Amino acid sequence: MTDAIVSCRGVSKIFGSGELAVHALREVDLDILSGDFATLAGPSGSGKTTLLNMIGALDTPSSGHVVIDGQDLGSLSKAQLSDLRLNKVGFVFQAYNLIPVLSARENIEFVLELHGLERDERRQRATDILREVGLEGMEDRRPAQLSGGQQQRVAVARALVSRPRIVLADEPTANLDSKTTEELVRLMYRLNREMGTTFVIGTHDPRVMEHSKRHIELLDGRIASDERTG
Amino acid sequence: MMNTIRIFAPLAWRNLWRNPRRTLITLIVVSVGLWSVLAFNSFLNAWTQASKDTTLQLLLGQGQIHAAGYMDDPGVETLMPPPSDGLLKALGDKRISAWASRLVVPSVVQSEYKTLPVMIVGVDPKAERRVSSIPGKVVEGRYLNGPGDDGVVIGKHLAERLKTGLGRRVILMSQGADGLLAEQSFDVVGLYDVDQQTEDYYVFTGRAAGQKFLRLKDEIAEIVFTIPNDQDLAPVIRALKDAAPDMDVRSWKQLSPFLAATNSFMSGFIYIWLSVVFTLMAIGIVNTQLMAVFERTHEFGLLQALGMKPRLVLIMVTMESTLLIGLGVLIGMAMAAASIWATGDGIDLSGFARGLELVQGGQVLYPKFDAGSFVLFSLVIWILGIVVALWPARRASRCSPVEAMRMAT
Numbered sequence: 181m182t183d184a185i186v187s188c189r190g191v192s193k194i195f196g197s198g199e200l201a202v203h204a205l206r207e208v209d210l211d212i213l214s215g216d217f218a219t220l221a222g223p224s225g226s227g228k229t230t231l232l233n234m235i236g237a238l239d240t241p242s243s244g245h246v247v248i249d250g251q252d253l254g255s256l257s258k259a260q261l262s263d264l265r266l267n268k269v270g271f272v273f274q275a276y277n278l279i280p281v282l283s284a285r286e287n288i289e290f291v292l293e294l295h296g297l298e299r300d301e302r303r304q305r306a307t308d309i310l311r312e313v314g315l316e317g318m319e320d321r322r323p324a325q326l327s328g329g330q331q332q333r334v335a336v337a338r339a340l341v342s343r344p345r346i347v348l349a350d351e352p353t354a355n356l357d358s359k360t361t362e363e364l365v366r367l368m369y370r371l372n373r374e375m376g377t378t379f380v381i382g383t384h385d386p387r388v389m390e391h392s393k394r395h396i397e398l399l400d401g402r403i404a405s406d407e408r409t410g
Numbered sequence: 411m412m413n414t415i416r417i418f419a420p421l422a423w424r425n426l427w428r429n430p431r432r433t434l435i436t437l438i439v440v441s442v443g444l445w446s447v448l449a450f451n452s453f454l455n456a457w458t459q460a461s462k463d464t465t466l467q468l469l470l471g472q473g474q475i476h477a478a479g480y481m482d483d484p485g486v487e488t489l490m491p492p493p494s495d496g497l498l499k500a501l502g503d504k505r506i507s508a509w510a511s512r513l514v515v516p517s518v519v520q521s522e523y524k525t526l527p528v529m530i531v532g533v534d535p536k537a538e539r540r541v542s543s544i545p546g547k548v549v550e551g552r553y554l555n556g557p558g559d560d561g562v563v564i565g566k567h568l569a570e571r572l573k574t575g576l577g578r579r580v581i582l583m584s585q586g587a588d589g590l591l592a593e594q595s596f597d598v599v600g601l602y603d604v605d606q607q608t609e610d611y612y613v614f615t616g617r618a619a620g621q622k623f624l625r626l627k628d629e630i631a632e633i634v635f636t637i638p639n640d641q642d643l644a645p646v647i648r649a650l651k652d653a654a655p656d657m658d659v660r661s662w663k664q665l666s667p668f669l670a671a672t673n674s675f676m677s678g679f680i681y682i683w684l685s686v687v688f689t690l691m692a693i694g695i696v697n698t699q700l701m702a703v704f705e706r707t708h709e710f711g712l713l714q715a716l717g718m719k720p721r722l723v724l725i726m727v728t729m730e731s732t733l734l735i736g737l738g739v740l741i742g743m744a745m746a747a748a749s750i751w752a753t754g755d756g757i758d759l760s761g762f763a764r765g766l767e768l769v770q771g772g773q774v775l776y777p778k779f780d781a782g783s784f785v786l787f788s789l790v791i792w793i794l795g796i797v798v799a800l801w802p803a804r805r806a807s808r809c810s811p812v813e814a815m816r817m818a819t
Binding site: 233236238239258259262263265266267269271273277279280281282290291293294338 | 719
């Protein structure tokens with residue numbers, strides 16, 4: 181595939197060794213294409229998080245190859261992996277994971293600071309993206325002053341602000357009520373359509389899967405099914 | 411690098427106050443530790459200076475000149491003529507604030523009840539007042555009026571031992587210049603009160619009276635001189651040796667090796683204290699910082715997941731330690747400066763006068779603000795604090811982003 185952002189070939193991940201070895205992933209082949217809005221589903225222990233870690237350059241496979249935007253993870257140092265994550269990948273976590281001592285805007289500006297952007301540009305982009313996710317007027321609030329849904333919106337804004345090739349979200353709605361979940365999923369879906377950002381969402385929430393254009397099912401570390409719905 | 415500091419310094423500062431209690435504990439550890447080093451250093455310097463001044467001002471001076479052989483066998487055979495020509499000129503050096511010549515010979519003093527060994531010191535009272543504190547320590551009677559005064563001023567404790575006192579007579583015996591016994595009775599005209607050892611050992615009379623008693627002409631035993639500035643001591647001693655090559659010129663450090671050793675030990679002792687304080691501080695800093703890093707493991711992994719390089723995590727955590735220890739150092743410096751300022755009028759230890767006599771300590775200490783040692787010790791504490799805090803910082807930078815993800819989900 182020429183427009184694959186992430187390409188996994190024969191990816192296996194084994195934790196531990198000997199009799200205690202756990203095969204989290206077994207010979208997984210997967211391509212994530214530009215513009216995908218994919219959900220990664222499966223029961224607990226099926227390997228969703230492990231696969232997301234591979235796709236997000238947070239971990240390297242025990243065997244096989246993961247190539248992100250043309251770069252094989254196996255050949256990169258820790259610092260190069262950090263650079264790759266900074267420039268190509270955005271993360272949204274279940275527990276939001278905002279930096280508690282920074283305001284909503286500062287949390288977003290922090291990523292832009294790592295990119296080396298000047299103050300004015302950082303501020304402008306952070307303000308714009310917060311407006312985009314519906315948090316205008318809440319820029320100076322710290323995470324503790326925001327609701328769970330608002331925090332997750334900040335996390336989405338943080339993941340998107342550096343215009344990554346792919347955004348990975350691991351159970352992003354697990355801590356949210358249905359109304360907030362619906363709003364968040366619509367937001368991600370809209371950003372996917374309007375900005376062309378690729379999303380891979382690890383979830384077993386049917387409300388998220390409803391919007392999915394591609395549904396990947398994992399079972400015992402293997403891809404059980406991979407269907408396109410839109 | 412400056413850009414990195416600009417980015418992370420505000421974040422590091424805010425992180426410090428996420429756990430105010432822990433931050434305050436570290437601040438207290440660093441500031442009290444540094445305060446103790448700076449205040450103790452100032453107190454030790456004051457103590458050393460007071461002890462040295464007390465001893466040198468008593469009889470020793472900053473240096474003395476004797477005839478060769480006198481120090482090994484003091485007596486009428488090893489005396490010298492009064493200074494003249496080159497030596498007199500050298501003693502006129504502006505770095506020497508005062509000098510006096512003395513006749514000092516071993517003797518025996520006898521009262522109706524007891525006979526004790528002493529040293530007779532024949533002085534020129536006017537010159538002596540400029541080099542010795544003893545003329546000002548007369549507590550009963552008077553000091554000597556002139557070189558020809560044939561009264562004696564003896565120590566208060568010696569008077570008690572001899573069961574004599576003011577207005578009574580004592581007999582001094584020594585070997586005269588002719589080799590025969592010299593013996594004469596002297597009126598006790600004054601009693602002086604310093605340390606017991608000095609009081610027991612030195613009996614003062616007029617220099618000319620002493621020379622007459624020993625059947626001498628104008629011979630003297632020693633020239634004592636004072637040099638206000640310590641840094642001038644060595645060059646002045648060299649100049650005097652050049653001016654009087656046949657004489658025995660010694661600095662106070664050679665004349666009183668015990669005092670010199672005490673002085674040197676006191677200077678070195680602050681470094682022992684510094685190392686003790688720093689060890690305790692290091693344990694405190696490493697413990698609290700390790701705890702902070704442990705609690706924030708998840709966050710450090712997250713920062714790396716967001717694309718922050720491990721090196722930047724190390725810099726950020728080190729910056730937190732740098733700010734924290736730096737603030738503690740500033741507080742410690744302020745506390746020490748305040749303590750020194752508050753005791754600037756002197757710490758009166760006269761209540762411990764008897765004990766201080768034993769260690770030849772001064773009774774009033776004057777702690778002084780020494781900018782050089784303030785900066786030096788503060789920098790040492792700050793830099794060493796940062797160095798030990800690198801260990802927790804390194805642990806933070808080695809957090810795995812995968813672990814963070816795992817903790818997050």
